[in-house]
Amino acid sequence: MSELLPTIWFTLVAVLWTGYLFLEGFDLGVGMLMKLFARTDRERRLLLNTVGPVWDGNEVWLVTAIGATLAAFPLWYASLLSTLYVPFVLVLLGLIFRAVAFEYRGKMNNDQWRQRWDLAIFLGSFTSAAGIGAALALTTTGLPLNENGDRVGGPFVWLTFDALLGAAAVVLFCLVHALAFLVLKTDGPIRERARGLLLRTLPVAVVPLLVWAARVYIADGTAWTGLLLLAAVGAAAASWFAQRAGRDGWGFSWLGAALAASLACIFGSVYPVVLPSTLDDAFNLTVENASSSPYTLGLMSIVAAFGVPLVLAYQGWTYWVFRKRVTEQSIPDAHSVVPL
Amino acid sequence: MEALEIARWQFGITTVYHFLMVPLTIGLGLVVAVMQTLWYRTGKEHYLRMTKFWGKLFLINFIMGVATGLVQEFQFGLAWSEYSRFVGDVFGAPLAMEALLAFFVESTFLGLWIFGWQRLPKILHLGSLWAAVLASVLSAYFIIVANSWMQHPVGVELVDGRARMVDAWAVFTNNTAVVAFTHTVFGALAVAGGFLLGIAWYHLWKRRHDGLDTVDDAGSVIVGSDPSGSRGSIDHSVWLRSARIGAVVALISFAGTAASGDLQAKLMFEQQPMKMAAAEAACHDGTGFSVLSVGNLGSQNCDDIVAVFEVPGLLSFLANGDFTTEVKGVNTLLPEYEEQYGKTLPNDPMYGERAGMDIDYLPVMEVTYWGFRIMIGFGVMAAFAALVALWILRKGTVPESRWLMRLAVFGILAPFGANSAGWIFTEMGRQPFVVAPNPDPSGIDGVFMFTAAAVSPGVSLAELVFSLVALTLVYAVLLVVEVRLLFTYVRGGVASAMPELAHKHDDANSPGGKDNDDVLAFAY
Numbered sequence: 073m074s075e076l077l078p079t080i081w082f083t084l085v086a087v088l089w090t091g092y093l094f095l096e097g098f099d100l101g102v103g104m105l106m107k108l109f110a111r112t113d114r115e116r117r118l119l120l121n122t123v124g125p126v127w128d129g130n131e132v133w134l135v136t137a138i139g140a141t142l143a144a145f146p147l148w149y150a151s152l153l154s155t156l157y158v159p160f161v162l163v164l165l166g167l168i169f170r171a172v173a174f175e176y177r178g179k180m181n182n183d184q185w186r187q188r189w190d191l192a193i194f195l196g197s198f199t200s201a202a203g204i205g206a207a208l209a210l211t212t213t214g215l216p217l218n219e220n221g222d223r224v225g226g227p228f229v230w231l232t233f234d235a236l237l238g239a240a241a242v243v244l245f246c247l248v249h250a251l252a253f254l255v256l257k258t259d260g261p262i263r264e265r266a267r268g269l270l271l272r273t274l275p276v277a278v279v280p281l282l283v284w285a286a287r288v289y290i291a292d293g294t295a296w297t298g299l300l301l302l303a304a305v306g307a308a309a310a311s312w313f314a315q316r317a318g319r320d321g322w323g324f325s326w327l328g329a330a331l332a333a334s335l336a337c338i339f340g341s342v343y344p345v346v347l348p349s350t351l352d353d354a355f356n357l358t359v360e361n362a363s364s365s366p367y368t369l370g371l372m373s374i375v376a377a378f379g380v381p382l383v384l385a386y387q388g389w390t391y392w393v394f395r396k397r398v399t400e401q402s403i404p405d406a407h408s409v410v411p412l
Numbered sequence: 413m414e415a416l417e418i419a420r421w422q423f424g425i426t427t428v429y430h431f432l433m434v435p436l437t438i439g440l441g442l443v444v445a446v447m448q449t450l451w452y453r454t455g456k457e458h459y460l461r462m463t464k465f466w467g468k469l470f471l472i473n474f475i476m477g478v479a480t481g482l483v484q485e486f487q488f489g490l491a492w493s494e495y496s497r498f499v500g501d502v503f504g505a506p507l508a509m510e511a512l513l514a515f516f517v518e519s520t521f522l523g524l525w526i527f528g529w530q531r532l533p534k535i536l537h538l539g540s541l542w543a544a545v546l547a548s549v550l551s552a553y554f555i556i557v558a559n560s561w562m563q564h565p566v567g568v569e570l571v572d573g574r575a576r577m578v579d580a581w582a583v584f585t586n587n588t589a590v591v592a593f594t595h596t597v598f599g600a601l602a603v604a605g606g607f608l609l610g611i612a613w614y615h616l617w618k619r620r621h622d623g624l625d626t627v628d629d630a631g632s633v634i635v636g637s638d639p640s641g642s643r644g645s646i647d648h649s650v651w652l653r654s655a656r657i658g659a660v661v662a663l664i665s666f667a668g669t670a671a672s673g674d675l676q677a678k679l680m681f682e683q684q685p686m687k688m689a690a691a692e693a694a695c696h697d698g699t700g701f702s703v704l705s706v707g708n709l710g711s712q713n714c715d716d717i718v719a720v721f722e723v724p725g726l727l728s729f730l731a732n733g734d735f736t737t738e739v740k741g742v743n744t745l746l747p748e749y750e751e752q753y754g755k756t757l758p759n760d761p762m763y764g765e766r767a768g769m770d771i772d773y774l775p776v777m778e779v780t781y782w783g784f785r786i787m788i789g790f791g792v793m794a795a796f797a798a799l800v801a802l803w804i805l806r807k808g809t810v811p812e813s814r815w816l817m818r819l820a821v822f823g824i825l826a827p828f829g830a831n832s833a834g835w836i837f838t839e840m841g842r843q844p845f846v847v848a849p850n851p852d853p854s855g856i857d858g859v860f861m862f863t864a865a866a867v868s869p870g871v872s873l874a875e876l877v878f879s880l881v882a883l884t885l886v887y888a889v890l891l892v893v894e895v896r897l898l899f900t901y902v903r904g905g906v907a908s909a910m911p912e913l914a915h916k917h918d919d920a921n922s923p924g925g926k927d928n929d930d931v932l933a934f935a936y
Binding site for chain 1: 472475476479480482483485486488489490491493496497499500503505507508509510511512513516519520521522523524526528531571576577578580618622643868870871872874875878883886890897903904905907932935936
């Protein structure tokens, strides 16, 4: 019974991370594709405006995941962030540049201005995706923590194969997820190009994510997380076939399901550990020893039971309001701001 | 420098910088929402133009607040892991609620507002702005609940050396939080008032400078127009109304900050007497408020501090509401603190190399003394300027003086200065504690934390230096970019936010309706 509330909160944190990668996944990917995929300035603006009204709301999933971790698992929050100090600072710098660039890029009609912000969007999106991928992989595979939960070793001791795997998993997932999003949200030649590229890259791009899930499953998995791993593989395959059949919505949804199943497999396998220590299992942070008091978790549960459905409702409504496909023709001409 | 100092500088820089954007977001957001409401109800073109113009400046600033706010959510874990472990059970709750209940609403509905012109029904579009703006006010409440708990910890008990929440009601209705929230919201409105007044003044001046507006013998305005007609009487009305709204908002918010600040000071004399003694550079016990003290403010030798000008009885009035009660000075308080909380840091591994070091209970007095006075001084100056401006504006325009216009624009900075100084005062004045102990009977005894114990033990000096330098440089560059962009949009007048104005005659009214439905009303 005493583990019920921490378990609910562990699940909720995992759901918040899944929601974050599902939603911001495509706007991080769109940010990278503005450099890698779009060919003209109008195409770059087209891409940017597919996520224009929603990217900021998507990003709050990250803020909430971090805030919920502090409220529900202060020891997890403290150890994860302080141990991964450098990558999280880079993630923050990336997110800062990206946010400002989204808003400021169109505020001046000037090529050099736009090019600089395009670079900021690309680097910011890439750095944030890679850093968050590395951090999530490491919280499931372990960090060298002492008994107080502090890092043993230098600033880059976290830079392991698992960190790179997680970074690759999230970056590549964001890229194909964004292509699937563009197929769903745009019309005209760019949509066909996005679908073509998606069909060629999807089978490779999901591999690091599935490998990460498989590694965690092999290390700590159970029967039901094994089923989730199979489900993830199946969903990724279904996504590819749906895209080939021209079913945009199904293709996008199946890819999202592959992400959700992978993360469910990963978090489900490591449970009840939230952050393993690679030095000694006795130093592992678990749902029990890292969590807040039942009083705080109970209070937060009431707030979440009220808040989370509300967020889903109005964010869903936003997507419905802006459901119309964006085309090159729907982008207005850039205008200059001239002094009086 | 050691890690602790770098971490403190980093927290100070990132938070003060973030709080340059936040008050403008909260204050201007409320004002723009009122403007749009007036447009919705009256349909008058000048209210639409005001909404569009000020709304554009609001957005340019808003995004900087969002971007720098991200750092806040992470930095307790990054550089202050021991703090997070100690307080997470109680401190995390308001932060998580802020994200879940306020930030989601703010960002989602602002997206709807920015892109929803002509796509949403007018009432929903207006409602979206109100939702976003009220959520930003709500977020201020949550974060101030968290901060106030550090100033005045309530609703917890100490379990295994950590603060554990036992009474959420006490935490969320902390008297410190209620007055600090009120004070902060009025402070935010003061920023918006000055911003409106300064920029609108510039445009009224520009209209005169460009020969559009003139004055008759009585000094009353004769409104003119430019040849294209885009800067006619509606344009004049936009700036005159904005300037008047700005001045009135500035005056109301001054009254609000003064009243709430007074309540806050009275609480603080009880809850953190050392902070208030340090705000006064009050060496002895006494009743007088120092208007100017010189000498070595940080000295505990009272001969080193000379109160040049004191108002008798005022300090007692600030603290207790009478003119005679003696308020404890530093020399009385220091031995009390040392007796209760020790002379040296305990020999506990959590203090690392700092264990056993002497504790200095006196905050940096130069900072607290001047921070307190700069806050009040800038606030009073801005209110006085607003009063004078309102009087000058009675004739419907401003004088041609370029010097006066520059003063009005420069004056925008005063409320920003007051806000920053106030926060620096209250945070530096809490030192050496990160969670202040409670001498006050309503507080919890024994729950406090020294800042020296709060820093992350596993993070190296090199990492902290890297992040301090990187964040500071990025912030400096972005501040230049933001201010340049604001200048550009201000100079462009209403047309910078309504490009359609450049192509059509003024006074011909209402855009929208006949636009091509396939083209987005707004796009990045």
